Amino acid sequence: MNLRPIDIARKLKLSTSALRNYETNGLVPPTQRSSSGYRIYTEEHIAYFECIQAMAPGFGMDVTSEVLRKIQLKEVDAALWLVNDRQAGLHRDKTLAERNIQILETQEPDTSLDSNAKKEWMTIGEVSAETSIPSSAIRHWEKVGLITSSRDPENGYRLFSRSQMRKILLLRALRPAVYSVDLVDLKQAIAEMDVHDVEHAKKIAQDSLNYLVKINKEQLRGMSYLYRLCRLLNLLD
Structure with a gap:
């Protein structure tokens, strides 16, 4: 035909x-x-x-x-x-999203961050090493307003607080996700999240997992x- x-x-x-x-x-x-x-x-x-x-x-x-x-x-x-x-990558993202929910539910630090659990501020290199996120991605997230950093008064290096680490961990689970309006909305919600509002963080973590479930289908x-x-x-x- x-x-x-x-x-x-x-x-x-x-x-x-x-x-x-x-x-x-x-x-x-x-x-x-x-x-x-x-x-x-x-x-x-x-x-x-x-x-x-x-x-x-x-x-x-x-x-x-x-x-x-x-x-x-x-x-x-x-x-x-x-x-x-790509399917294997989605499964890794899903595991990270579930881990984020577990962290927020138990209020225990991620085991991958145990070495710095008592450290209030982390350099971008330390954040990159502990989360396996390239420094370039972390700098991009800061540039577009998804996360914020402070500066070391002695050398001007970026410093990230433990509360900002919560946002970084949420973004980590969505980093490789397929671009969509839903993904943009989720990242914006993370950017606007009150890092001290645990319940709101839990909701965003669950929304992130639901998004990945949708992508799986x-x-x-x-x-x-x-x-x-x-x-x-x-x-x-």
């Missing part, structure tokens, strides 16, 4: 320019042209477009794009390992469309 761009655009609720952009960026196979110069899409193209729509919310466009380019090259195993890596949906595409292309043994 041959379809016009407008037919697919209506079916998928996309603009024709979005379809062209996906093709230009190599996310779908090249199309043939009609005698009048219009693109001709097939059922195979529809499967690619549907896969993009289904995968992007859970995996992000960068991973989705790389996966579909590998599918076109028939590098199925490489594509699936990319997906698996989005990933499952994306995987189902990827499987359908692979079946259509006869790429599975």
